[in-house]
Amino acid sequence: MNQFLRHAFSQSVLLLSGLLLLSHITLAQTTTVTGTVTDGANKEPLPFANIVFEGTTIGTTTNERGGFTLTGQGNFARIAVSFIGYKTAIKPITPGIAQTITIRLEANSQLLNEVVIRSGKRARYRNKNNPAVELIRNVISHKEQNQLGHYDYADYEEYDKLQFSLSSLSTKIADRKIFQKYRFLLENRDTTTLPGKSLLPIYLEEKLSQHYNRRSPHKEKTIIKGDKRVDFGQYFDNNGLSVYLNRMYSKIDIYENSIFLMTNQFLSPIAGSAPTFYQYYLADTITVNNTKLVGLNFVPRNTTDMLFEGKMYVTLDSNYAVQKINLSVNPKINLNWVRDLQIRQQFEQHADGKYYLSKSDLLADFGINKNKGGGVFGQRTLSYRNYHVNEPQADEVYDGQPQVVEADAATRPEQFWLGNRHDTLSSAESKVYKNIDSLKQMPSFKRTMEAFTILFAGYKSFGSFEVGPANTFYSFNPVEGFRLRLGGRTTPELSKRYYAETYAAYGFKDERWKYFLSGTYSINNKSIYQFPQNYIRASFQRDTKIPGQELQFVQEDNFLLSFKRGVNDKWLYNDTWRIDYVHEFENHFSYSFGIKNWQQEPAGGLEFKRMNESETIPSHTLTTTEFSVEARWAPNEQFYQGKIYRTPIANRYPIFSLRFATGVKGLLNSEYSYQNLTGTISKRFFLSQLGYSNVTLQGGYIFGQAPFPLLNIHRANQTYAYQLNSYNLMNFLEFVSDHYASVNLDHSFNGFFFNKIPLFKKLKWREAVSFKALYGGLRSQNDPKLNPSLYQFPVDASGVPYTYTLNKTPYLEASVGVANVLKFFRIDLVKRLTYLDHPNVSPLGIRARATFDF
Structure with a gap:
């Protein structure tokens, strides 16, 4: 997944x-x-x-x-x-x-x-000599002067309200005997927000903040004065849930070229390239407060593209500013789950003659069925007031972190909100906080949430300790055969300072026990799963591992990963002692350092053998003691923090990481001295209507002499799942190197081409392509053919080489894929382009992965 x-x-x-x-x-x-x-x-x-x-x-x-x-x-x-x-x-x-x-x-x-x-027959639409297009080009050319960034200084107050409700829920449900206990919740209806539908509010979040912008040197500062939200208790990471929902319902800036919404990018109707993708029509001319406004309707040229349709009113003065705009989407758009989407924005003229955003409403109705049945309705309302421009604040206002939360922001009394809300809550909204507090105390609700927690998060909670993850309880592989595992970890309910995690596993084929134990001390007295992390951890692990397999967000003994293609018999038994220290900062710079003592023992068909004149000498173990330090910087990074992992939310900012590790010969029986330097840069590029690209550049260099288990064993994948950061047609242990550079490009077109093909348009499929290149090599001092004291590269049962070095030809792999299949899956046809003469190579393969996008 x-x-x-x-x-x-x-x-x-x-x-x-x-x-x-x-x-x-x-x-x-x-x-x-x-x-x-x-x-x-x-x-x-x-x-x-x-x-x-x-x-x-x-x-x-x-x-x-x-x-x-x-x-x-x-x-x-x-x-x-x-x-x-x-x-x-x-x-x-x-x-x-x-x-x-x-x-x-x-x-x-x-x-x-x-x-x-x-009137009469409508002529063929053209941009040339079209007064509507001439008007929108004036709006586009005046965009910069109508944005707050045009001023040297600007500040304003923002009130942000986000609410979710069940929609189209029958009013008769409260009368059913099974739901009698929930009448207080089910009868709290809103019939005015979404005309024609009855809404049952289940989530509400409010935030009051003060924003400061300075153009030079550029600085944006937000001070959160009040933050109030529904709390579902232990079953959800409330901060992570808030980040995810706010990401889905992003703030809308109509003057930006692209608008991020529901995990997709929409082209703004006043973007620089908008006249290429939109059609514009003059509507009516009205006068509001002695200001003449022209109504301008706009529709997509292709109704299935990620574009809006709607109407805006534009001033005819020197500003050419948007005074009001309503946005919606065509029902044929390639957008999942969304029944209706509306954005309404209003701008007010201030003393300087400019128009500033005063209110923004984003409303979306979701449902499995497009036209009927129940669903979920979400609305984010943003209100702005007290604008001040070109009024500089003291330097200390702009200093420090870009976002500051006042100490008592989350505990503001109701009197604070009554006096500071820009608008009053509806009768139904005002009861949400109390209703959910009552709901989460009900035993039946607790039992239901525990069942969903096991199903989706994989953990069964017992308060201060939770057992899981469930998908690792059973798996199988050629070395261990049938494998059972049981584990768990402590939770913040036991302590926010001390954490423990453990598991035990048993292989019925090799008849060996495997286990893991770790203890973590949180230095900042916060959960170790929340940002910013600051902890020290000590651990010991005895378990199996496939050399070179590095999985993202899943355990290696996940049941679904038990199914592998080709030969998969070369494994390792590992005994690993570790001490790690991790420290993150609010600016999203982090560093870590650690010490690891690692004993590797070959398993299955893998052997450690040295050459001694004409005979081979087996080695039973390889021991290494390694010190490491790593630095990472991810500006403006946001996380979604769940039960098992903390997941970064992709944005337009790059992520940089640099890692240095050194082996110390003689320390705790360590056999080699070497230094390993690895650097990575990754970034998502948004290309408007052409979708987005994820690009990762990585390079590494090993100084000194080391046997192949300590070299760079490049990430291979022999499962049937498509892995973004692995080489999907490379065999395990196929390539090793002591210096390399790689590029990984994965591009999603978001249906830009398929939307023009009738069948694909109806299926709402989306096209994707990827390309991966790996260039590297092995210096003579690390080549076992020239240094018999090093471990020889593995061979198969017939003596045919199993492991190779990269020569002047890079390893190349490309794929074309169809995403959004059944709204949940991406299926790729992967082609291996080089080194096709290696044994057990698959030049073509079909791989699939589960995805979730709107």
């Missing part, structure tokens, strides 16, 4: 899965009206017209094609339809059924200052 499916997804699933089961209960009887709104004179569709059930606040707006669907529970007899420049129309409907109608609106010239009407 990849990072997001196993970790980010696991915690969000824990939150939503149990409650989503409730959302598939049959809906109560509703009134549904579907139809179109058109101009009565020329029958052109009217986008963004308003439709409501008369006498209620339940309503919706038409899409770019003038279509709408309005649903509500109640005996509604009429709907009201209104649009700027037209007379309001009242139409009768039949309560309690689904029906389709067409509404034609009559123009009302008395309401208009100016109206642009297009």
